[in-house]
Amino acid sequence: MGRLLVAEFRKTLTTKLWWALMIPAVLLALGFAAGWGAFANSVGDVLDGDESQAIANGLGIQIGELPMGLLAIGHGINIGLTFPVIFGVFALAGEYSKKTITTTFLTAPNRVSVLGAKMITYVVWGAIYGIVLAAVSSLGIAMTVDSSRLPTSGQWLGVVGASVLAGILATLFGIGVGAVWNSVVGSVVTLAIYLLVIENVLILLFYGLWDVPWLGGVLPNGTMNGIVGAIGAQAFGAAGVEVPAGVSDETLWVLQYVAGAPGAFSWWASALIFFLWTMVFFGAGWAANQRRDIT
Known part of the structure; x- marks a missing residue:
């Protein structure tokens, strides 16, 4: 297994793919x-007004304690997560497209170890x-x-941990999709359209209509x-905690939408459900590659 791990790291480090995807991920994040930080900060300025303070106090919300930066940092990380998904697609689908999978499978003890x-x-x-995405998104906000509206140290550490978990699951999800589809172009195009357009449209339509x-x-x-x-x-009482009295579902x-998580139940529930999606595709890809012919 040690030699296989060395070989896999060499495959990624000796190609341009890892940094070619990292650059747009960093810039977009x-x-x-x-951008969302500037918007959230402007909202914070409005909420600091006397009238807004009076309404918030009536709802039991302390506006001065709300870290507006948390509403923005998720958008930076989430847009960047598209790229580890694509990076994962190349793990198996890329080897099939380049015909290097034959050497990989034939020189390893078995396909499971690969x-x-x-x-x-x-x-x-x-x-x-x-x-990296957590770091550049933190820089963005x-x-x-x-400074008074930035996340606390505890909240920031929570964001970093969640970003690492999301990055790992996103990459494994990409491996699974690529392994099932067995096509780099097909997987990348389909995933990009689905992740960036189709699902967002579905969420808005189902909520609005x-x-x-x-x-x-x-x-x-x-x-x-x-x-x-x-x-x-x-942090704003819109997911995973008891909702303040008087706050509507809308x-x-x-x-949740402004925070980049419309419909989310809580961070841990989101992680669990996405883990299940990841395992479905990863398991299907694993099974498919146990039977797939190589040439």
């Missing part, structure tokens, strides 16, 4: 976190992506959010986003 080594290798890479607020809390992209985003929503959903 920084841009989204900074897939195990890939899983461990990409868990490490997923954690790296998670740490630090640039645009007032049929009043279904929980759909984002069970679909793959929504649960992946909810791992980090729900931390921000929870307000809760809007807060």
Whole structure:
């Protein structure tokens, strides 16, 4: 297993893919976190007004204690998570497309050990992506959010931990999808369209037309986003905690949406559900590659 792990790390480090995907992930995470940070900070300025303070006090909400930066940091991390998903697709589908999978399987004791080594290798890479995305997203909100509205040290550590977990699961999810599809182009195009467009449209349509607020809390992209985003929503009483009296369901959903986690139940529930999605695709890909012919 040790030699297989060394081989897998060499496969990733000797190609341009890891940094070619890291660069846009960093730029988008920084841009989204900074942009949403500026928006959240502006909302904070409005909420600091006397009239808003009076309304909030009537609802039992202490506005001065709300870390507006938490509403923005999730957006930066979540947009960046698309790239570890794509990175994971190349783990198996990339080898099939380049015909290197034959050498990999024939020089290893068995296919189970190969897939195990890939899983461990990409868990490490997923954690790296998670740490980097948390760091640049933190920089983004630090640039645009007032210091008094930034997350506390405990909240920030929670975001970093959630980002690492989300990065790991996102990468494994990509491995599973690529292994099932067995096509880099097909997997990447389908995932990009689904993660960035289709699921978001479905969530908005189901909420707007049929009043279904929980759909984002069970679909793959929504649960992946909810791992980090729900931390921000929870800080505002919109997920995973007792809802303040007088706060409507519509307000809760809007807060969840602004935090990047519409429909999320809590960060740990999102992590559990996305883990189940990951295992479904990873298990299906594992089974498919035990029977798939190599040439």
